Amino acid sequence: LLDDYLQAVEGVKKNLLRKSTPSGLTFVGELSHGHFSPKMDHLVCFLPGTLALGAHYGLPADHMELAKQLIETCYQMYAQMETGLSPEIAHFNMHEGSTQD
Numbered sequence: 348l349l350d351d352y353l354q355a356v357e358g359v360k361k362n363l364l365r366k367s368t369p370s371g372l373t374f375v376g377e378l379s380h381g382h383f384s385p386k387m388d389h390l391v392c393f394l395p396g397t398l399a400l401g402a403h404y405g406l407p408a409d410h411m412e413l414a415k416q417l418i419e420t421c422y423q424m425y426a427q428m429e430t431g432l433s434p435e436i437a438h439f440n441m442h443e444g445s446t447q448d
Contacts, residue, residue, distance in 0.1 A: 387437050389433050
């Protein structure tokens with residue numbers, strides 16, 4: 348199972364991880380029929396905890412760095428909303444020159 352987990356994390360990093368523009372928030376998008384979508388469900392916010400626990404128990408240290416980046420994005424999903432509640436789904440901006448993520 349450890350090998351499967353490490354392979355899955357590497358797959359996420361290679362295929363689904365992107366940064367928003369202009370703030371550079373790290374997010375996990377979606378692939379559908381080979382097409383990347385900058386859409387992240389709120390449930391992805393469980394991933395930073397999983398990564399942090401793994402790093403705490405001896406898995407690669409870069410998993411902790413990724414966890415920190417993702418948890419900042421999850422925090423911003425709350426902080427940037429007038430209600431203080433995160434949306435269920437967020438679409439991130441990836442177009443240069445934009446003013447909002």
